[in-house]
Amino acid sequence: MTWHAQPHIDWVLTEGRYMPDINAMFQALGTRLHEGGAPLQRVRFAMRTVHPLVTAISTIWDADPDNIVAVQTAHGMEQRSGYIGSPLATIRTTQEPLRLRLDGPLDTDAHRVLHEMKAQGIVEYFGLPITFAHAPMGGVVAYGTAHPKGFTDHDIAQMTRLADALAPVIESYAQHYKATAIAKSYLGPRTGQRVLDGQITRGDIETIEAAILFSDIRGWTALNATEPPDQVLDIANRYFEVMSDAIDNNGGEILKFLGDGVLALFPSDGSPDGKVEACRQAISAAHAALGIAALAELQVPFGTGIHYGALLYGNVGARERLDFTVLGQSVNIASRVEAFCGRLNEPVLISDPVARIAGLPTRRVSTEVLKGLDTPMDLHAPTAM
Structure with a gap:
């Protein structure tokens, strides 16, 4: 034939x-x-x-x-x-x-x-x-x-x-x-798919709700001053791997690596159940990161802060150089919450809204005035899940 x-x-x-x-x-x-x-x-x-x-x-x-x-x-x-x-x-x-x-x-x-x-x-x-x-x-x-x-x-x-x-x-x-x-x-799986689907115009932005997780390595400046660059890079990559595993395994997405830190989102549909799920996922990821770091013998401390709220999600930048990012007061608050981890010697801190939405056992650590806010906010440490 x-x-x-x-x-x-x-x-x-x-x-x-x-x-x-x-x-x-x-x-x-x-x-x-x-x-x-x-x-x-x-x-x-x-x-x-x-x-x-x-x-x-x-x-x-x-x-x-x-x-x-x-x-x-x-x-x-x-x-x-x-x-x-x-x-x-x-x-x-x-x-x-x-x-x-x-x-x-x-x-x-x-x-x-x-x-x-x-x-x-x-x-x-x-x-x-x-x-x-x-x-x-x-x-x-x-x-x-x-x-x-x-x-x-x-x-x-x-x-x-x-x-x-x-x-x-x-x-x-x-x-x-x-x-x-x-x-x-x-860009991450969700954000990357949005770009592939054509969301690439400057100003192409939507408002979403999400639990926002910020994390960074403590003592980063001192580490850079005392350790060889290749060792610092290795530490950073190991830390990023820890955070990536914890976030990916709990339904989140890393949006950016920020020098020695990570910005991640746990999107919500805005419904009561959706808010609870997003906050609990973020808290679970923060706890998981600590456990993974211990198993991996990551010898550098890091802090994680979590807040929930509305934010702008989409493209900003110059005409021919864009960045897919998040903007808004909720993002700023998450960053401010994380900044108190070192001052209060807590590996994980969550904002008062997250504590109320998640409904999980927490310990109130402090009441602080966050930069950009007029009223004090209670900061909580979630107990082990």
């Missing part, structure tokens, strides 16, 4: 490109190729990407459902034996197609990936680079067959045509993946 790439190219350009992600598209494409008579046992696509945790993504379709997998590879891939000298590494380095027969004896120094494919019944491997228009490197698509005679010249020509047609569609997926990763890494 002679197969042709054109029907599959038509599908990619008319239907496949609407699949939710690269993995879904390749799984559907692999099945179509297999059912359409292409002598394929495996199809793999891999590409580098921009992500704080992931350096490459890969998806594998296999005629054996047990071997279908999607993989995200952490940074440092280039130094690992699984990549060095592999077919993927060779194709990325040379930017040339690579065709290998695997049915004969393999050299003892052949990469272990080739031995693994041979053990899975792959008779011939054919991989080639995918070139992107707007990126220095694209990706690699690789085909494997278990047909006893391997690939024919017709197969190679059709797979090459298919790879060329895939390039612009894959690049679109790649750019979306990169944009999403960057937006969510620098």
Whole structure:
């Protein structure tokens, strides 16, 4: 049965490109190729990407459902034996197609990936680079067959045509993946999605209600004066990791890292139950941060202040340089509450409104006049949850 790439190219350009992600598209494409008579046992696509945790993504379709997998590879891939000298590494380095027969004896120094494919019944491997228009490197698509005679010249020509047609569609997926990763890494999942959805005009601001959490390291100035810069940076990153884990795990979102501090939001829908949930989430995050810091042996003290109220949430800045941020008196109060953590020697302080809304056991620590407010406010320390 002679197969042709054109029907599959038509599908990619008319239907496949609407699949939710690269993995879904390749799984559907692999099945179509297999059912359409292409002598394929495996199809793999891999590409580098921009992500704080992931350096490459890969998806594998296999005629054996047990071997279908999607993989995200952490940074440092280039130094690992699984990549060095592999077919993927060779194709990325040379930017040339690579065709290998695997049915004969393999050299003892052949990469272990080739031995693994041979053990899975792959008779011939054919991989080639995918070139992107707007990126220095694209990706690699690789085909494997278990047909006893391997690939024919017709197969190679059709797979090459298919790879060329895939390039612009894959690049679109790649750019979306990169944009999403960057937006969510620098702005957080909720705020990043708002930017991706088009909320990028200066003055595009809405009023929301939220529990606002401020936290920062105590003694930061002295730490910078007495410790080497690389050690200070390590401490800051460990502290940020502690706060990120605690906030993310309790339904919040870090909006900004502020030098040695963190600004986070726990949004509310403004309903009575929504207010309670937001305040309790913020308090839970503050307690969790202390526990995580102890387990991580983070040796620097930090304070956390929490307030609840309405705030402005959106874009401010110059015409061509914007920042997605929060503004308003509630934000200022949260910052002022946190500032009293050091003075009152409390790791966590919450404003009186938060204490009343959350309805949790607290200890009134002090009554203070916060900068910008005319009347004193009770500050509370929540008891352990």
